[in-house]
Amino acid sequence: MQSDPSLQSVPNTIAVSQQRATRVIFLAAGLSMATWAPLVPFAKARLNIDDGVLGLLLLCLGGGSIVTMPLAGALAARVGCRAIIAGATALICVALPALGGVAATPLLVAALLVFGAGMGAIDVAMNIQAIQVERASGRAMMSGFHGLFSLGGIVGAGAVSALLALGASALQAAVAMAACTAALFLLARPHLLANGRAEGGAPAFALPHGPVLLLGALCFVVFLTEGSVLDWSALFLGSERGVPPALAGLGYAAFSATMTVGRLTGDRVVHRFGGSRVVLAGGVVAALGMALVVAVPAWQAGLAGYALVGAGCSNIVPVLFTAVGRQRAMPESTAVPAMTTLGYAGLLVGPAGIGFVAHALDLRAAFVLTLVLLLGVAACARLLPSGRD
Structure with a gap:
């Protein structure tokens, strides 16, 4: 996908509004x-x-997510991100009350298929x-954008838990959160990128290859770690x-x-040290955290280890998304969903793989x-691909 024309030579106030809208959607x-x-x-x-x-x-x-991811990338190249995010938000807002109330x-x-489809498309x-x-x-x-996603996760889980503790039913809590999601979309909508630019000859779906395959594999490992x-x-x-x-x-x-x-502080770190060094340091720190979890028997060490794993992994995926926008082997509209799908595969399949290894050997292994x-x-x-600008 080529850059949206509205991002070319625009007043700074418009660019800032688009940045804020992106944060709100995350x-x-x-x-x-x-x-x-x-x-x-x-x-x-x-x-x-x-x-x-x-x-x-x-x-x-x-x-549901894996099915819609490649479709979302292809459609975003043609009709723009705003339309895809609008449709995805609608699916999410319809599915949430169903998740809170259906009894069959x-x-x-x-409801799970629809919710997954909406989450995959918006992702x-x-x-x-x-x-x-x-x-x-x-x-x-990119780290700041993904940090807002993480912050939204903490706020969302906390808000639903608080509503349930105050006596709200699951359906009422789900409806309230669907309303919040819709309100945030309406706030961001005017400054989401509206113009699609179909890339000549770009397929609706393509298997990852070249640097995108590497980026997807790295994303798979980080998501596998998160899932574990x-x-x-x-x-x-x-x-x-x-x-x-x-x-x-x-x-x-x-x-x-x-x-x-x-993630919320990661943009400054990436700007100062560069994406490759952040991924190098992040992978080492996360590995050291996992070593602390496994090797030291005190439970306090386990908590410290998991904290290190989170710190190490925090900026790897944002750097990978920046890198996939720099590579030239695949069009952006197919590269992003290809890498994202591999990442989700790690989140889905990884924990099961951990379970098989734990059954065959033990959880430490x-x-x-x-x-x-x-x-x-x-x-x-x-x-990692270097900048092309």
């Missing part, structure tokens, strides 16, 4: 994504299903917008370190906190494998 996406997590126990209780069935149902969310398994399947379109806005600004901005912390940190702290179940979630909380802070992969990310830092 915040809205994080807010809506996090809304689902506190609703999961309520959905399970309404449908009276076991953990195995719930796990299969949750795959629908990822499935087929309806929950449909691709907002990152295409972010690449173009960052490129036009001439300075590092999300799904396995509490179990590890409880079973291996003797942490009470009520406190075992502190591992992921430490990871999320340092990731959010790292699975985390050691993640450590090795993170060192591989660090080793590949020098191969």
Whole structure:
């Protein structure tokens, strides 16, 4: 995708408005994504299903996302990011109340597919917008955008939990968050990129190749790491370190906190040291954090280790999105969804792979494998595409 014409030689006030709109959309996406997590126990209780069935149902969310990602990239090249983000927001706002209220398994399947489709489409379109806005600004901005997504996740999960604690039903909480998501979109809409520029000969979908395959593989590892912390940190702290179940979630909380802070402050770091050095240092720091989790038996060391993993991973994916906007091997409209799809595959498949390794060996061995992969990310830092501007 070529840069939106509205980004060429525009007054500074317009460029600043587009940057703010991008931040708002990342915040809205994080807010809506996090809304689902506190609703999961309520959905399970309404449908009276076991953990195995719930796990299969949750795959629908990822499935919906992976289907729409390449479509969103192709359509954004033709009609612009604004239209794709508008459609994705509509899907999310329709799906959230259903996730909070449906009491039949087929309806929950449909709601998860729609919600996943909306999240996948908005993920691709907002990152295409972010690449173009960052490129036009001439300075590092991607970490800050992704930091707003992380912040939105914290705010969204906290807001839903607070509403439920105050006596709201799951449906009422979901409707409230859908309204917030819609309001944030309306706030950002006037300054989202409206013009699409179809790239000559660009296919609607293409398998990643060249530097995009490398970037996608690195994204896969970082998302796999995030998924392993999300799904396995509490179990590890409880079973291996003797942490009470009520406190075992502190591992992921430490990871999320340092990731959010790292991203919100990351633009200055990337500007000063460059993307390749940030990926190198980030991979090493994350690997050291995982080593601390595995090697030191004290649970406090485990929390510190997960905090280091979050800090190390925080700016790797934003740098990868900047890099995918610089490469020339694939059009932007196919490169972004290709890399994003590989990343989501890590988030979906990775935790299951960790489980297989843990079953065959043990959970510590699975985390050691993640450590090795993170060192591989660090080793590949020098191969990132350089700027083309």
